[in-house]
Amino acid sequence: MDVINKIYKTLHKQYGPQGWWPLFNAKTGKFEYHKGDYSLPKNDAQRFEICVGAILTQNTSWVQAEKALLNLEKINALSPNAILKMSMEKLSAIIKPSGYFRQKAKKLKEFTKFYNSLNSSIPKREELLSVWGIGNETADSMLLYSFKVPTFVVDSYTKRIVSSLGLISAKDSYDEIKAFFEKNLKPDIKIYQEYHALIVEHAKHHYSKKPYGSGCFLRKG
């Protein structure tokens, strides 16, 4: 079997299903993963929530993005209409815990306008990329976890791991790394969703502090 599929099997066996993307549960008042359930998001509100979370977590830990999302949720503002009508001052204050709050407030406004223009259709990748504040990873995260398009998400961890394993060159582009994964995987939404989440989980264990890759079991074999 090829390396890409071997890595997937190994990570899945080690960590199990990750159940991304976490969604707010009104009953528990917390954000929850949904391991083994690939039917989500189940409605438009959840689709929008995932997109907002994808912007808020840019270069920020998920727990910080979660705080910002919870702040929005608490004032019942995790919706397109609420975000559009909120002032920039109010919006940036509400999402402050996620960092880069001025930029992200603008990004949320810009994206929400675009989101409304979709009228519940699925955006093309290039369309998402044309929105200010939506780059490669954010676009792919939205497509994969919100719109359920089997597109591979590459993040800094992905690059760090495959580069460290010698599978790619350190200066390969986003699109090259993405293509490297996609050419070896069948376009299965479950596998794509789990693969990226597993990479993040694995990176948190073995690729977050230097020297990167210490104790990484992907190296033995």
Add this chain to the structure above:
DNA sequence: AACCAGGACGTGA
């Protein structure tokens, strides 16, 4: 107390 976290954009070479 430096470093990092589920990046993207603007600028100058």
Add this chain to the structure above:
DNA sequence: TCACGTCATGGT
């Protein structure tokens, strides 16, 4: 194209 600065809060 690409290397580098900027944006910013909160964990460890």
